[in-house]
Amino acid sequence: MGRIARMAGGTVASAVDALAARARRAGRGTTGNDPGGGRWQVVTVDRTPDEVRPDGRWPEPLRRLGDAVQVRVRPAPGCRGTELAARPRPGRVPPGLAAHLVGDDPGAPVRAALRQAKQLAETGEVLRADRPAMDRAGPPG
Amino acid sequence: MRALCWVGADTLEVRQVPDPELRNGHDAVVRVRRSATCGGDLPLLAGRVPDLSVGDVLGHEFLGEVVEVGPEVRGHRVGDRVVVCAGVACGACWYCRRDLPACCDNGSLDPEAAETAWGHPVGGSFGRPRASGGFAGSHAEYVRVPYADVGAFTVPEAVGDDRALFASDAAPAGWMGADLGGVRPGDVVAVWGAGAVGQLTARAATLLGAERVIVVDRYPDRLRMAERHAGAETIDYRHVDVPAELRERTGGRGPDVCVEAVGVGCDGGSPRSLADRFTGRAERPTAVREAVHACRKGGTVFVLGEFTGFVDAFPLGAVTAKGLTVRGARQHGQRYIPMLLERMASGELRTEHLATHELPLEQGARGYALFRDRADGCVRSVLVP
Numbered sequence A: 001m002g003r004i005a006r007m008a009g010g011t012v013a014s015a016v017d018a019l020a021a022r023a024r025r026a027g028r029g030t031t032g033n034d035p036g037g038g039r040w041q042v043v044t045v046d047r048t049p050d051e052v053r054p055d056g057r058w059p060e061p062l063r064r065l066g067d068a069v070q071v072r073v074r075p076a077p078g079c080r081g082t083e084l085a086a087r088p089r090p091g092r093v094p095p096g097l098a099a100h101l102v103g104d105d106p107g108a109p110v111r112a113a114l115r116q117a118k119q120l121a122e123t124g125e126v127l128r129a130d131r132p133a134m135d136r137a138g139p140p141g
Numbered sequence B: 001m002r003a004l005c006w007v008g009a010d011t012l013e014v015r016q017v018p019d020p021e022l023r024n025g026h027d028a029v030v031r032v033r034r035s036a037t038c039g040g041d042l043p044l045l046a047g048r049v050p051d052l053s054v055g056d057v058l059g060h061e062f063l064g065e066v067v068e069v070g071p072e073v074r075g076h077r078v079g080d081r082v083v084v085c086a087g088v089a090c091g092a093c094w095y096c097r098r099d100l101p102a103c104c105d106n107g108s109l110d111p112e113a114a115e116t117a118w119g120h121p122v123g124g125s126f127g128r129p130r131a132s133g134g135f136a137g138s139h140a141e142y143v144r145v146p147y148a149d150v151g152a153f154t155v156p157e158a159v160g161d162d163r164a165l166f167a168s169d170a171a172p173a174g175w176m177g178a179d180l181g182g183v184r185p186g187d188v189v190a191v192w193g194a195g196a197v198g199q200l201t202a203r204a205a206t207l208l209g210a211e212r213v214i215v216v217d218r219y220p221d222r223l224r225m226a227e228r229h230a231g232a233e234t235i236d237y238r239h240v241d242v243p244a245e246l247r248e249r250t251g252g253r254g255p256d257v258c259v260e261a262v263g264v265g266c267d268g269g270s271p272r273s274l275a276d277r278f279t280g281r282a283e284r285p286t287a288v289r290e291a292v293h294a295c296r297k298g299g300t301v302f303v304l305g306e307f308t309g310f311v312d313a314f315p316l317g318a319v320t321a322k323g324l325t326v327r328g329a330r331q332h333g334q335r336y337i338p339m340l341l342e343r344m345a346s347g348e349l350r351t352e353h354l355a356t357h358e359l360p361l362e363q364g365a366r367g368y369a370l371f372r373d374r375a376d377g378c379v380r381s382v383l384v385p
Protein backbone atom coordinates (compact mmCIF):
# COMPACT_ATOMS: atom_id res chain seq x y z
CA MET A 1 0.00 0.00 0.00
CA GLY A 2 2.64 2.38 1.14
CA ARG A 3 4.61 1.36 -1.86
CA ILE A 4 1.74 2.09 -4.25
CA ALA A 5 1.08 5.43 -2.62
CA ARG A 6 4.73 6.27 -3.00
CA MET A 7 4.63 5.31 -6.62
CA ALA A 8 1.42 7.21 -7.22
CA GLY A 9 2.87 10.15 -5.36
CA GLY A 10 5.95 9.89 -7.49
CA THR A 11 3.92 9.89 -10.64
CA VAL A 12 1.86 12.89 -9.63
CA ALA A 13 4.98 14.67 -8.52
CA SER A 14 6.71 14.09 -11.81
CA ALA A 15 3.62 15.14 -13.74
CA VAL A 16 3.56 18.34 -11.71
CA ASP A 17 7.26 18.75 -12.34
CA ALA A 18 6.72 18.32 -16.03
CA LEU A 19 3.91 20.88 -16.04
CA ALA A 20 6.00 23.29 -14.05
CA ALA A 21 8.92 22.76 -16.36
CA ARG A 22 6.66 23.40 -19.33
CA ALA A 23 5.33 26.54 -17.72
CA ARG A 24 8.89 27.66 -16.98
CA ARG A 25 9.92 26.98 -20.53
CA ALA A 26 6.96 28.88 -21.87
CA GLY A 27 7.71 31.68 -19.43
CA ARG A 28 11.23 31.87 -20.75
CA GLY A 29 9.89 32.37 -24.21
CA THR A 30 10.68 28.89 -25.48
CA THR A 31 7.38 28.16 -27.11
CA GLY A 32 8.76 25.47 -29.37
CA ASN A 33 6.09 24.69 -31.93
CA ASP A 34 3.47 26.92 -30.34
CA PRO A 35 1.22 27.91 -33.27
CA GLY A 36 0.11 31.11 -31.52
CA GLY A 37 2.91 33.37 -32.79
CA GLY A 38 6.27 31.73 -32.49
CA ARG A 39 9.14 32.50 -30.20
CA TRP A 40 9.18 35.57 -27.99
CA GLN A 41 12.08 37.93 -28.52
CA VAL A 42 13.23 39.22 -25.15
CA VAL A 43 15.59 41.86 -23.82
CA THR A 44 16.28 42.62 -20.18
CA VAL A 45 16.19 46.31 -19.41
CA ASP A 46 18.14 47.47 -16.36
CA ARG A 47 15.21 49.58 -15.16
CA THR A 48 11.97 48.95 -13.25
CA PRO A 49 8.83 48.00 -15.19
CA ASP A 50 7.49 51.52 -14.49
CA GLU A 51 10.55 53.09 -16.04
CA VAL A 52 10.25 50.81 -19.04
CA ARG A 53 6.58 51.79 -19.48
CA PRO A 54 6.30 55.43 -18.46
CA ASP A 55 2.61 56.49 -18.45
CA GLY A 56 1.74 52.82 -18.74
CA ARG A 57 2.37 52.92 -22.50
CA TRP A 58 4.72 50.69 -24.45
CA PRO A 59 7.93 52.46 -25.42
CA GLU A 60 7.79 54.24 -28.75
CA PRO A 61 9.87 51.80 -30.85
CA LEU A 62 7.38 49.06 -29.98
CA ARG A 63 4.29 51.25 -30.41
CA ARG A 64 5.48 51.85 -33.95
CA LEU A 65 4.87 48.17 -34.71
CA GLY A 66 1.21 48.66 -33.81
CA ASP A 67 -0.81 45.56 -33.15
CA ALA A 68 1.37 43.50 -35.46
CA VAL A 69 3.14 42.38 -32.28
CA GLN A 70 2.22 41.06 -28.87
CA VAL A 71 4.18 42.68 -26.04
CA ARG A 72 4.61 41.85 -22.36
CA VAL A 73 6.81 42.77 -19.41
CA ARG A 74 7.72 41.15 -16.16
CA PRO A 75 10.32 41.82 -13.50
CA ALA A 76 13.61 39.99 -14.03
CA PRO A 77 14.84 37.82 -11.16
CA GLY A 78 17.41 39.09 -8.69
CA CYS A 79 16.97 42.84 -9.32
CA ARG A 80 18.09 42.49 -12.90
CA GLY A 81 15.48 44.92 -14.12
CA THR A 82 12.61 44.16 -16.46
CA GLU A 83 12.17 41.50 -19.09
CA LEU A 84 10.56 43.11 -22.11
CA ALA A 85 9.24 40.60 -24.62
CA ALA A 86 7.53 40.83 -27.98
CA ARG A 87 6.60 38.54 -30.82
CA PRO A 88 4.95 39.02 -34.18
CA ARG A 89 1.32 38.05 -34.51
CA PRO A 90 1.04 35.52 -37.28
CA GLY A 91 0.22 36.98 -40.66
CA ARG A 92 0.44 40.59 -39.49
CA VAL A 93 2.92 43.04 -40.94
CA PRO A 94 4.08 46.04 -38.92
CA PRO A 95 2.80 49.34 -40.36
CA GLY A 96 5.15 50.95 -42.81
CA LEU A 97 7.02 47.77 -43.60
CA ALA A 98 6.48 45.91 -46.83
CA ALA A 99 5.43 42.31 -46.34
CA HIS A 100 8.21 41.01 -48.55
CA LEU A 101 10.78 42.79 -46.37
CA VAL A 102 9.77 41.06 -43.16
CA GLY A 103 8.61 37.85 -44.77
CA ASP A 104 11.94 36.09 -44.34
CA ASP A 105 12.43 36.94 -40.70
CA PRO A 106 9.42 38.51 -39.04
CA GLY A 107 11.44 38.53 -35.81
CA ALA A 108 14.00 41.01 -37.15
CA PRO A 109 11.99 44.26 -36.82
CA VAL A 110 10.76 43.04 -33.44
CA ARG A 111 14.30 42.46 -32.18
CA ALA A 112 15.39 45.85 -33.46
CA ALA A 113 12.43 47.58 -31.75
CA LEU A 114 13.16 45.79 -28.47
CA ARG A 115 16.81 46.83 -28.57
CA GLN A 116 15.86 50.41 -29.28
CA ALA A 117 13.31 50.44 -26.48
CA LYS A 118 15.96 49.10 -24.11
CA GLN A 119 18.55 51.67 -25.21
CA LEU A 120 16.05 54.50 -24.84
CA ALA A 121 15.12 53.42 -21.33
CA GLU A 122 18.74 52.94 -20.27
CA THR A 123 20.63 55.72 -22.05
CA GLY A 124 17.96 58.15 -23.24
CA GLU A 125 18.72 57.72 -26.92
CA VAL A 126 19.33 55.21 -29.69
CA LEU A 127 22.83 54.98 -31.16
CA ARG A 128 22.99 56.23 -34.74
CA ALA A 129 25.52 55.14 -37.32
CA ASP A 130 27.62 57.69 -39.18
CA ARG A 131 25.94 58.95 -42.29
CA PRO A 132 27.29 57.32 -45.42
CA ALA A 133 29.37 59.69 -47.54
CA MET A 134 26.80 59.56 -50.34
CA ASP A 135 24.10 61.07 -48.11
CA ARG A 136 26.12 64.11 -47.21
CA ALA A 137 25.90 67.44 -48.90
CA GLY A 138 29.02 69.10 -50.24
CA PRO A 139 32.52 67.83 -50.75
CA PRO A 140 34.16 65.75 -48.02
CA GLY A 141 36.51 67.25 -45.51
CA MET B 1 39.71 64.79 -43.52
CA ARG B 2 42.63 62.40 -43.99
CA ALA B 3 42.44 58.88 -42.56
CA LEU B 4 44.44 55.66 -42.75
CA CYS B 5 42.19 53.15 -44.47
CA TRP B 6 42.44 49.42 -44.92
CA VAL B 7 42.20 48.68 -48.64
CA GLY B 8 43.15 45.01 -48.81
CA ALA B 9 45.36 42.36 -47.21
CA ASP B 10 48.51 44.06 -45.92
CA THR B 11 47.62 47.27 -47.74
CA LEU B 12 46.85 50.60 -46.10
CA GLU B 13 46.33 53.94 -47.75
CA VAL B 14 45.76 57.49 -46.53
CA ARG B 15 42.51 58.67 -48.12
CA GLN B 16 40.13 61.58 -47.91
CA VAL B 17 37.00 60.56 -45.99
CA PRO B 18 34.07 62.64 -44.68
CA ASP B 19 34.61 64.43 -41.36
CA PRO B 20 32.78 62.76 -38.49
CA GLU B 21 29.59 64.45 -37.28
CA LEU B 22 27.75 64.45 -33.96
CA ARG B 23 25.04 61.82 -34.37
CA ASN B 24 23.86 61.42 -30.78
CA GLY B 25 23.41 63.80 -27.88
CA HIS B 26 26.16 62.04 -25.92
CA ASP B 27 28.71 62.25 -28.76
CA ALA B 28 31.85 64.33 -28.89
CA VAL B 29 34.22 64.86 -31.79
CA VAL B 30 37.90 64.65 -30.90
CA ARG B 31 40.80 65.99 -32.95
CA VAL B 32 43.40 63.23 -32.78
CA ARG B 33 46.89 64.10 -31.51
CA ARG B 34 48.25 60.55 -31.15
CA SER B 35 46.92 57.19 -32.36
CA ALA B 36 48.79 53.92 -31.80
CA THR B 37 49.07 50.56 -33.52
CA CYS B 38 48.00 47.48 -31.51
CA GLY B 39 48.60 43.74 -31.76
CA GLY B 40 44.85 43.40 -32.22
CA ASP B 41 45.13 45.25 -35.54
CA LEU B 42 47.44 42.67 -37.10
CA PRO B 43 44.80 40.06 -38.01
CA LEU B 44 42.71 42.92 -39.46
CA LEU B 45 45.64 44.26 -41.44
CA ALA B 46 46.39 40.81 -42.81
CA GLY B 47 42.80 40.49 -44.01
CA ARG B 48 42.08 37.52 -41.75
CA VAL B 49 38.88 39.02 -40.35
CA PRO B 50 35.97 38.58 -42.72
CA ASP B 51 33.72 41.57 -42.13
CA LEU B 52 36.29 44.35 -42.51
CA SER B 53 35.49 46.44 -45.58
CA VAL B 54 37.71 48.26 -48.02
CA GLY B 55 37.98 51.86 -46.84
CA ASP B 56 37.46 51.09 -43.13
CA VAL B 57 39.60 53.32 -40.90
CA LEU B 58 41.78 51.42 -38.41
CA GLY B 59 43.02 52.48 -34.97
CA HIS B 60 41.47 52.41 -31.49
CA GLU B 61 44.15 53.66 -29.05
CA PHE B 62 44.13 57.44 -29.11
CA LEU B 63 44.39 60.77 -27.42
CA GLY B 64 43.30 64.17 -28.62
CA GLU B 65 41.41 67.35 -28.05
CA VAL B 66 37.64 67.80 -27.85
CA VAL B 67 36.45 70.03 -30.69
CA GLU B 68 32.68 69.51 -30.53
CA VAL B 69 30.24 68.15 -27.94
CA GLY B 70 26.64 66.99 -28.21
CA PRO B 71 23.89 68.61 -26.08
CA GLU B 72 23.86 65.74 -23.56
CA VAL B 73 27.60 65.82 -22.79
CA ARG B 74 28.16 67.12 -19.24
CA GLY B 75 31.72 66.19 -18.38
CA HIS B 76 33.67 67.63 -21.31
CA ARG B 77 34.12 70.93 -23.03
CA VAL B 78 35.70 72.03 -26.26
CA GLY B 79 39.45 72.20 -25.71
CA ASP B 80 39.71 69.37 -23.16
CA ARG B 81 42.72 67.13 -23.71
CA VAL B 82 41.31 63.61 -23.44
CA VAL B 83 42.40 60.03 -23.72
CA VAL B 84 39.59 57.85 -25.04
CA CYS B 85 38.94 54.28 -23.95
CA ALA B 86 39.33 51.94 -26.93
CA GLY B 87 36.08 50.24 -25.94
CA VAL B 88 32.69 51.93 -26.38
CA ALA B 89 30.20 51.53 -23.53
CA CYS B 90 27.00 53.30 -22.48
CA GLY B 91 27.65 53.56 -18.74
CA ALA B 92 23.99 52.87 -18.00
CA CYS B 93 23.18 49.21 -18.67
CA TRP B 94 23.36 46.33 -16.18
CA TYR B 95 26.90 45.41 -17.26
CA CYS B 96 28.22 48.96 -17.20
CA ARG B 97 26.70 49.51 -13.76
CA ARG B 98 28.53 46.42 -12.55
CA ASP B 99 31.93 47.53 -13.81
CA LEU B 100 31.92 45.27 -16.88
CA PRO B 101 31.78 47.95 -19.60
CA ALA B 102 33.37 45.72 -22.25
CA CYS B 103 30.19 43.62 -21.95
CA CYS B 104 27.98 46.70 -22.52
CA ASP B 105 24.58 45.99 -24.07
CA ASN B 106 24.36 49.36 -25.84
CA GLY B 107 27.89 49.96 -27.14
CA SER B 108 27.58 48.64 -30.65
CA LEU B 109 25.95 49.79 -33.87
CA ASP B 110 25.53 46.23 -35.00
CA PRO B 111 24.59 44.08 -32.02
CA GLU B 112 23.25 41.37 -34.30
CA ALA B 113 26.68 40.83 -35.86
CA ALA B 114 28.20 40.28 -32.42
CA GLU B 115 25.32 38.02 -31.48
CA THR B 116 26.05 35.86 -34.48
CA ALA B 117 29.76 35.79 -33.69
CA TRP B 118 29.69 35.44 -29.90
CA GLY B 119 26.13 34.59 -28.87
CA HIS B 120 25.52 38.04 -27.34
CA PRO B 121 26.07 41.66 -28.22
CA VAL B 122 29.24 43.04 -26.58
CA GLY B 123 30.63 46.53 -26.08
CA GLY B 124 31.90 48.35 -29.14
CA SER B 125 35.34 49.44 -30.22
CA PHE B 126 36.78 51.98 -32.63
CA GLY B 127 38.45 50.86 -35.83
CA ARG B 128 37.23 47.28 -35.87
CA PRO B 129 34.82 45.26 -37.98
CA ARG B 130 31.08 45.63 -37.47
CA ALA B 131 30.76 42.81 -34.96
CA SER B 132 33.03 44.91 -32.74
CA GLY B 133 30.98 48.07 -32.82
CA GLY B 134 31.09 49.63 -36.24
CA PHE B 135 32.73 52.92 -35.16
CA ALA B 136 35.33 54.51 -37.43
CA GLY B 137 38.92 54.23 -36.23
CA SER B 138 41.31 56.78 -34.79
CA HIS B 139 44.06 56.82 -37.41
CA ALA B 140 42.45 59.98 -38.73
CA GLU B 141 42.32 63.70 -38.10
CA TYR B 142 39.03 63.47 -36.19
CA VAL B 143 37.02 60.76 -34.41
CA ARG B 144 33.42 60.66 -33.29
CA VAL B 145 33.32 59.47 -29.66
CA PRO B 146 29.93 58.08 -28.60
CA TYR B 147 29.00 58.30 -24.89
CA ALA B 148 31.78 60.85 -24.41
CA ASP B 149 31.09 61.29 -20.69
CA VAL B 150 31.68 57.57 -20.20
CA GLY B 151 34.60 56.88 -22.55
CA ALA B 152 36.69 60.09 -22.70
CA PHE B 153 38.92 61.07 -19.77
CA THR B 154 40.55 64.43 -19.22
CA VAL B 155 44.30 64.00 -18.98
CA PRO B 156 45.98 65.62 -15.96
CA GLU B 157 48.35 68.39 -16.99
CA ALA B 158 51.32 66.57 -15.54
CA VAL B 159 50.92 63.64 -17.94
CA GLY B 160 52.40 64.02 -21.43
CA ASP B 161 50.69 62.77 -24.60
CA ASP B 162 53.02 59.82 -25.11
CA ARG B 163 52.36 58.52 -21.62
CA ALA B 164 48.61 59.17 -21.46
CA LEU B 165 48.07 57.57 -24.87
CA PHE B 166 48.58 54.15 -23.30
CA ALA B 167 45.69 54.69 -20.90
CA SER B 168 43.45 54.12 -23.91
CA ASP B 169 43.99 50.37 -24.24
CA ALA B 170 47.30 48.71 -23.39
CA ALA B 171 47.50 49.93 -19.78
CA PRO B 172 43.90 49.11 -18.79
CA ALA B 173 44.20 45.75 -20.56
CA GLY B 174 47.38 44.91 -18.66
CA TRP B 175 45.99 46.16 -15.38
CA MET B 176 42.84 44.14 -15.85
CA GLY B 177 44.81 40.96 -16.62
CA ALA B 178 46.65 41.26 -13.33
CA ASP B 179 43.65 42.50 -11.33
CA LEU B 180 41.00 40.05 -12.56
CA GLY B 181 43.64 37.33 -12.73
CA GLY B 182 43.61 37.81 -8.97
CA VAL B 183 47.26 38.81 -8.42
CA ARG B 184 47.97 39.12 -4.70
CA PRO B 185 51.02 40.14 -2.68
CA GLY B 186 53.59 37.37 -2.73
CA ASP B 187 52.38 35.81 -5.98
CA VAL B 188 54.57 34.63 -8.81
CA VAL B 189 53.08 35.89 -12.07
CA ALA B 190 54.02 34.77 -15.58
CA VAL B 191 53.14 36.84 -18.64
CA TRP B 192 53.28 35.53 -22.21
CA GLY B 193 54.02 38.29 -24.70
CA ALA B 194 56.25 41.33 -24.19
CA GLY B 195 54.37 43.73 -26.42
CA ALA B 196 52.94 46.87 -24.84
CA VAL B 197 50.09 44.86 -23.30
CA GLY B 198 52.34 42.18 -21.81
CA GLN B 199 54.80 44.73 -20.46
CA LEU B 200 52.03 46.72 -18.83
CA THR B 201 50.56 43.53 -17.38
CA ALA B 202 53.94 42.85 -15.80
CA ARG B 203 54.12 46.37 -14.40
CA ALA B 204 50.58 46.08 -13.01
CA ALA B 205 51.41 42.76 -11.36
CA THR B 206 54.38 44.38 -9.62
CA LEU B 207 52.26 47.32 -8.46
CA LEU B 208 49.66 44.88 -7.14
CA GLY B 209 52.31 43.26 -4.98
CA ALA B 210 53.53 40.25 -6.96
CA GLU B 211 56.83 39.03 -5.57
CA ARG B 212 58.16 37.84 -8.91
CA VAL B 213 57.05 38.53 -12.44
CA ILE B 214 58.35 36.48 -15.36
CA VAL B 215 57.81 37.63 -18.95
CA VAL B 216 58.07 35.26 -21.92
CA ASP B 217 58.79 36.38 -25.50
CA ARG B 218 61.26 35.88 -28.33
CA TYR B 219 62.37 39.45 -28.99
CA PRO B 220 65.40 40.39 -26.87
CA ASP B 221 64.71 44.13 -27.14
CA ARG B 222 61.18 43.68 -25.80
CA LEU B 223 62.43 41.39 -23.03
CA ARG B 224 65.10 43.97 -22.03
CA MET B 225 62.34 46.58 -21.79
CA ALA B 226 60.30 44.31 -19.51
CA GLU B 227 63.33 43.90 -17.27
CA ARG B 228 64.17 47.59 -17.18
CA HIS B 229 60.71 49.16 -16.94
CA ALA B 230 58.63 46.48 -15.22
CA GLY B 231 61.33 44.92 -13.05
CA ALA B 232 60.49 41.53 -14.54
CA GLU B 233 62.60 38.42 -15.06
CA THR B 234 62.45 37.10 -18.61
CA ILE B 235 62.47 33.91 -20.66
CA ASP B 236 63.38 33.82 -24.35
CA TYR B 237 61.18 31.02 -25.62
CA ARG B 238 63.38 30.41 -28.66
CA HIS B 239 66.07 28.90 -26.48
CA VAL B 240 64.23 27.53 -23.47
CA ASP B 241 61.58 24.93 -22.65
CA VAL B 242 59.17 27.40 -21.08
CA PRO B 243 57.08 25.09 -18.81
CA ALA B 244 60.22 23.34 -17.54
CA GLU B 245 61.95 26.65 -16.87
CA LEU B 246 58.90 28.00 -15.04
CA ARG B 247 58.64 24.86 -12.96
CA GLU B 248 62.25 25.20 -11.93
CA ARG B 249 61.97 28.90 -11.13
CA THR B 250 58.82 28.42 -9.02
CA GLY B 251 59.91 25.56 -6.81
CA GLY B 252 57.89 23.07 -8.84
CA ARG B 253 54.59 24.85 -8.08
CA GLY B 254 54.11 26.86 -11.25
CA PRO B 255 53.09 30.52 -11.39
CA ASP B 256 50.03 31.51 -9.32
CA VAL B 257 48.68 33.68 -12.11
CA CYS B 258 49.42 33.28 -15.82
CA VAL B 259 48.45 36.02 -18.23
CA GLU B 260 48.42 35.49 -21.97
CA ALA B 261 49.06 38.74 -23.91
CA VAL B 262 49.83 37.28 -27.32
CA GLY B 263 46.69 36.61 -29.37
CA VAL B 264 46.88 35.77 -33.02
CA GLY B 265 49.18 38.42 -34.41
CA CYS B 266 51.66 37.59 -37.12
CA ASP B 267 53.76 35.54 -34.71
CA GLY B 268 51.10 34.59 -32.18
CA GLY B 269 50.17 30.93 -31.98
CA SER B 270 51.90 28.44 -34.21
CA PRO B 271 51.74 29.14 -37.91
CA ARG B 272 49.04 27.22 -39.71
CA SER B 273 50.37 24.57 -42.01
CA LEU B 274 49.18 24.27 -45.57
CA ALA B 275 47.22 21.18 -44.54
CA ASP B 276 45.52 23.11 -41.73
CA ARG B 277 44.54 25.87 -44.10
CA PHE B 278 43.24 23.35 -46.59
CA THR B 279 41.15 21.48 -44.02
CA GLY B 280 40.11 24.70 -42.29
CA ARG B 281 41.54 23.57 -38.96
CA ALA B 282 41.67 26.41 -36.48
CA GLU B 283 44.78 28.06 -35.08
CA ARG B 284 46.54 26.62 -32.07
CA PRO B 285 46.84 29.05 -29.19
CA THR B 286 50.39 28.06 -28.25
CA ALA B 287 50.78 30.54 -25.42
CA VAL B 288 47.41 29.74 -23.83
CA ARG B 289 48.25 26.06 -23.96
CA GLU B 290 51.59 26.67 -22.33
CA ALA B 291 50.00 28.85 -19.65
CA VAL B 292 47.41 26.19 -18.78
CA HIS B 293 50.15 23.61 -18.61
CA ALA B 294 52.47 25.73 -16.47
CA CYS B 295 49.96 27.28 -14.08
CA ARG B 296 49.96 26.02 -10.51
CA LYS B 297 47.02 23.93 -9.32
CA GLY B 298 44.08 26.11 -8.40
CA GLY B 299 45.69 29.08 -10.17
CA THR B 300 44.29 31.44 -12.76
CA VAL B 301 44.97 31.78 -16.47
CA PHE B 302 43.83 35.11 -17.85
CA VAL B 303 43.51 35.42 -21.64
CA LEU B 304 43.98 38.98 -22.89
CA GLY B 305 44.96 38.03 -26.43
CA GLU B 306 42.27 38.37 -29.02
CA PHE B 307 41.24 35.37 -31.04
CA THR B 308 39.20 35.79 -34.13
CA GLY B 309 37.07 32.73 -33.55
CA PHE B 310 37.90 29.16 -32.69
CA VAL B 311 41.11 27.57 -31.57
CA ASP B 312 42.16 23.99 -31.76
CA ALA B 313 43.78 21.62 -29.30
CA PHE B 314 42.84 23.46 -26.12
CA PRO B 315 44.02 21.46 -23.09
CA LEU B 316 40.65 21.29 -21.38
CA GLY B 317 41.59 18.23 -19.35
CA ALA B 318 44.27 20.16 -17.48
CA VAL B 319 41.77 22.87 -16.57
CA THR B 320 39.62 20.36 -14.73
CA ALA B 321 42.40 18.17 -13.39
CA LYS B 322 44.31 21.12 -11.91
CA GLY B 323 41.27 23.08 -10.77
CA LEU B 324 42.17 26.14 -12.81
CA THR B 325 40.22 29.31 -13.34
CA VAL B 326 40.36 30.41 -16.97
CA ARG B 327 39.11 33.91 -17.59
CA GLY B 328 39.27 36.42 -20.40
CA ALA B 329 37.98 39.86 -21.24
CA ARG B 330 38.35 42.82 -23.46
CA GLN B 331 39.56 45.53 -21.19
CA HIS B 332 37.01 47.15 -18.90
CA GLY B 333 38.88 50.41 -19.34
CA GLN B 334 36.26 52.78 -17.97
CA ARG B 335 36.79 51.11 -14.61
CA TYR B 336 40.58 51.58 -14.53
CA ILE B 337 41.50 54.66 -16.58
CA PRO B 338 41.05 57.36 -13.89
CA MET B 339 43.24 55.36 -11.49
CA LEU B 340 45.81 54.70 -14.23
CA LEU B 341 46.01 58.41 -15.10
CA GLU B 342 46.66 59.16 -11.42
CA ARG B 343 49.45 56.62 -11.33
CA MET B 344 50.83 58.11 -14.54
CA ALA B 345 50.73 61.57 -12.98
CA SER B 346 52.58 60.37 -9.88
CA GLY B 347 55.24 58.72 -12.03
CA GLU B 348 54.41 55.24 -10.77
CA LEU B 349 53.32 54.15 -14.23
CA ARG B 350 55.54 55.22 -17.14
CA THR B 351 54.71 54.14 -20.64
CA GLU B 352 56.41 56.49 -23.10
CA HIS B 353 59.23 54.01 -23.79
CA LEU B 354 56.63 51.84 -25.54
CA ALA B 355 56.02 54.56 -28.15
CA THR B 356 59.15 53.53 -30.01
CA HIS B 357 58.26 55.02 -33.39
CA GLU B 358 56.43 58.27 -33.96
CA LEU B 359 55.37 58.93 -37.56
CA PRO B 360 53.07 61.30 -39.41
CA LEU B 361 49.72 59.76 -40.39
CA GLU B 362 50.88 59.79 -44.01
CA GLN B 363 53.45 57.15 -43.10
CA GLY B 364 50.88 54.92 -41.40
CA ALA B 365 51.52 52.02 -43.76
CA ARG B 366 55.21 52.14 -42.89
CA GLY B 367 54.36 52.37 -39.19
CA TYR B 368 52.32 49.19 -39.44
CA ALA B 369 55.02 47.39 -41.42
CA LEU B 370 57.60 48.21 -38.72
CA PHE B 371 55.20 47.09 -36.00
CA ARG B 372 54.14 43.91 -37.79
CA ASP B 373 57.72 42.85 -38.58
CA ARG B 374 58.97 43.89 -35.12
CA ALA B 375 61.61 45.76 -37.12
CA ASP B 376 64.00 48.29 -35.62
CA GLY B 377 62.82 47.47 -32.07
CA CYS B 378 59.28 48.65 -32.80
CA VAL B 379 56.83 48.05 -29.92
CA ARG B 380 54.18 50.60 -30.89
CA SER B 381 54.07 52.93 -33.88
CA VAL B 382 52.37 56.15 -32.88
CA LEU B 383 50.74 58.10 -35.69
CA VAL B 384 50.41 61.86 -35.56
CA PRO B 385 47.77 63.25 -37.94
Ligand SMILES: NC(=O)c1ccc[n+]([C@@H]2O[C@H](COP(=O)([O-])OP(=O)(O)OC[C@H]3O[C@@H](n4cnc5c(N)ncnc54)[C@H](O)[C@@H]3O)[C@@H](O)[C@H]2O)c1
Binding pocket: B037, B038, B039, B040, B041, B169, B170, B173, B192, B193, B194, B195, B196, B197, B198, B216, B217, B218, B219, B222, B237, B261, B262, B263, B264, B265, B267, B268, B269, B286, B287, B303, B304, B305, B306, B329, B330, B331, B332, B379
Ligand atom coordinates in the same frame (compact mmCIF):
# COMPACT_ATOMS: atom_id res chain seq x y z
N1 LIG C 1 41.88 42.19 -23.90
C1 LIG C 1 42.03 43.42 -24.32
O1 LIG C 1 41.28 44.32 -24.00
C2 LIG C 1 43.17 43.76 -25.19
C3 LIG C 1 43.60 45.08 -25.35
C4 LIG C 1 44.69 45.33 -26.17
C5 LIG C 1 45.29 44.29 -26.84
N2 LIG C 1 44.81 43.03 -26.67
C6 LIG C 1 45.43 41.87 -27.29
O2 LIG C 1 46.59 41.53 -26.56
C7 LIG C 1 47.52 40.90 -27.43
C8 LIG C 1 48.86 41.59 -27.30
O3 LIG C 1 48.77 42.94 -27.72
P1 LIG C 1 50.08 43.78 -28.05
O4 LIG C 1 49.63 45.04 -28.65
O5 LIG C 1 50.99 43.79 -26.92
O6 LIG C 1 50.66 42.84 -29.24
P2 LIG C 1 52.07 42.69 -29.92
O7 LIG C 1 51.76 42.07 -31.21
O8 LIG C 1 52.85 43.97 -29.90
O9 LIG C 1 52.85 41.67 -28.96
C9 LIG C 1 52.59 40.30 -28.91
C10 LIG C 1 53.86 39.63 -28.41
O10 LIG C 1 53.63 38.24 -28.20
C11 LIG C 1 54.82 37.56 -28.51
N3 LIG C 1 54.55 36.13 -28.71
C12 LIG C 1 54.11 35.49 -29.83
N4 LIG C 1 53.99 34.18 -29.61
C13 LIG C 1 54.38 33.96 -28.34
C14 LIG C 1 54.49 32.80 -27.53
N5 LIG C 1 54.16 31.60 -27.99
N6 LIG C 1 54.92 32.95 -26.25
C15 LIG C 1 55.24 34.17 -25.76
N7 LIG C 1 55.17 35.30 -26.48
C16 LIG C 1 54.73 35.20 -27.76
C17 LIG C 1 55.31 38.26 -29.74
O11 LIG C 1 56.69 38.01 -29.97
C18 LIG C 1 55.03 39.73 -29.40
O12 LIG C 1 56.13 40.36 -28.77
C19 LIG C 1 46.90 41.00 -28.84
O13 LIG C 1 46.22 39.81 -29.11
C20 LIG C 1 45.90 42.11 -28.70
O14 LIG C 1 44.83 41.97 -29.60
C21 LIG C 1 43.79 42.75 -25.86
Ligand SMILES: [Zn+2]
Binding pocket: B037, B038, B039, B040, B060, B061, B086, B169, B170
Ligand atom coordinates in the same frame (compact mmCIF):
# COMPACT_ATOMS: atom_id res chain seq x y z
ZN1 LIG D 1 44.64 47.97 -28.70
Ligand SMILES: [Zn+2]
Binding pocket: B089, B090, B091, B092, B093, B094, B095, B096, B097, B101, B103, B104, B105, B106, B107
Ligand atom coordinates in the same frame (compact mmCIF):
# COMPACT_ATOMS: atom_id res chain seq x y z
ZN1 LIG E 1 26.44 49.69 -21.07
